[in-house]
Amino acid sequence: MKGEIERYPLTGRFLMGRLRHALSDREKDILEDAVSDLREYPDGHRILARGELCHRSTILIEGFINRSIFENGRRYIVGIQVPGDFVDLHGFALKRLDHDIVTAGPARIGLIDHARLNELMASEPHLSRLFWFSTLLDAALHRQWVLKLEQLKANRRVAHLMAELWHRLAMVGLAGPTGFRSPLTQIDLADMCGTTPVHMNRAIGELRRLDVADFRRGTVSFDDRAKLERHGDFDATYLYGEGALHIGNELRE
Amino acid sequence: MKGEIERYPLTGRFLMGRLRHALSDREKDILEDAVSDLREYPDGHRILARGELCHRSTILIEGFINRSIFENGRRYIVGIQVPGDFVDLHGFALKRLDHDIVTAGPARIGLIDHARLNELMASEPHLSRLFWFSTLLDAALHRQWVLKLEQLKANRRVAHLMAELWHRLAMVGLAGPTGFRSPLTQIDLADMCGTTPVHMNRAIGELRRLDVADFRRGTVSFDDRAKLERHGDFDATYLYGEGALHIGNELRE
């Protein structure tokens, strides 16, 4: 799996832990070569604005990106992406997005022109099918967020979010056995969970007291992952993973 | 637009008000003919269960269907579909869904085998592209639900939901100028908005007192649509409609 990133430094994490094994080497090469441009951005950079015409799509190589919406002077985060995610593939078919695409912490991205995607749609039906699959994965994540917002109180929502992020990062080899690093602040978590930063702080404090999870200066950590998942009513099936998670050594330093 | 339903009684509402105009007559015929089976179900019938292998997809012809999840002895609704929606197209690429597909009120559906869809993927790239588009529409709706769950209190959430449903029904010619009919109960609304039935009742009562909207025995009605939309912070752009809404005479009887 290490070789995958060396061989495909830009797109090696695309669908990793999911259906990447269904890609042939030829298809992986095609995808890697489709990246026409590389960018690095600092925290908080808006890559694409809500409503803006969209003529290329972003693949996230390193860092985090969130889907956010400003309304009534407040920010709401409706999704978050991790390395390997084809972030705004939705924009390829929809032309315009209903939300902003913004970096959370420093990020490195690759860009693929829609003109090139159109060629691939015609010449690479199997690859196209997997593009579709990856957007359906996003939809499944959205649904789970809807469910957890309807179902859980704040402290369990964060627990679920932490569990989800751990699994998604583990699938692409970026989680440690007892946690992961991320540039997310409590404010970010609050905006994802639909609470205020003040209350998020208390919710996190509760998780600490209950020994469910800890969150300090950009590191989420826990002793007992099963306990975290139980607390957040987390069930990984909606991530459509392969089961074999790739746990790196993010927290082993 | 009336002719569309007469000519394509099963699939005539697919993408109506959205990108249906992008379909050629030939493509419309192909889609209509792809429906291999017709079914009618009473209220509460589970068409497809969470986790179940899925080898055909459902297009909703008449009635309502919701995407629901049972967990911890409670039901949560993570999405609702109206006539013309290709309900579980997600299952075509994902194989299994993470939620149940259940009728809300009596419904009439058409079934399309995945084998047939596979043929269409190969022979009809343009049509396939619109299938993809329609699933991205679902994703956009999910995101908006996430946003409103994060952003609004119960009474405004219902207002938003009512506004959304009105627009979606209007696009397929099933809304009246001052409201629409639906078999949804207050319990259903509660399960969609993440509140309890008791509180949903008070929320609806508040909308009544404020003259924002009324809800009685299966009919949602309002005097001033703009007021309803303002109350629910509703902005129709995420529905990716064409602007020209087809208002029927549902409430004119």
Place this chain on the structure above:
DNA sequence: CGTTGAATTGACACCGTTCAACGACAGTGG
């Protein structure tokens, strides 16, 4: 006319928001 599920109402406890204040820390410029 009795049954059933939906709609409604009241009382009370709990979750979450708001406003306000303070501590910790990093980056900046004098």
Place this chain on the structure above:
DNA sequence: CCACTGTCGTTGAACGGTGTCAATTCAACG
């Protein structure tokens, strides 16, 4: 070097939204 500044994290207290439990009314239907 230290003072200044801004952002994040933390805490307290008052207030308002929501959940829970319980009881009652209402409409639809056999």
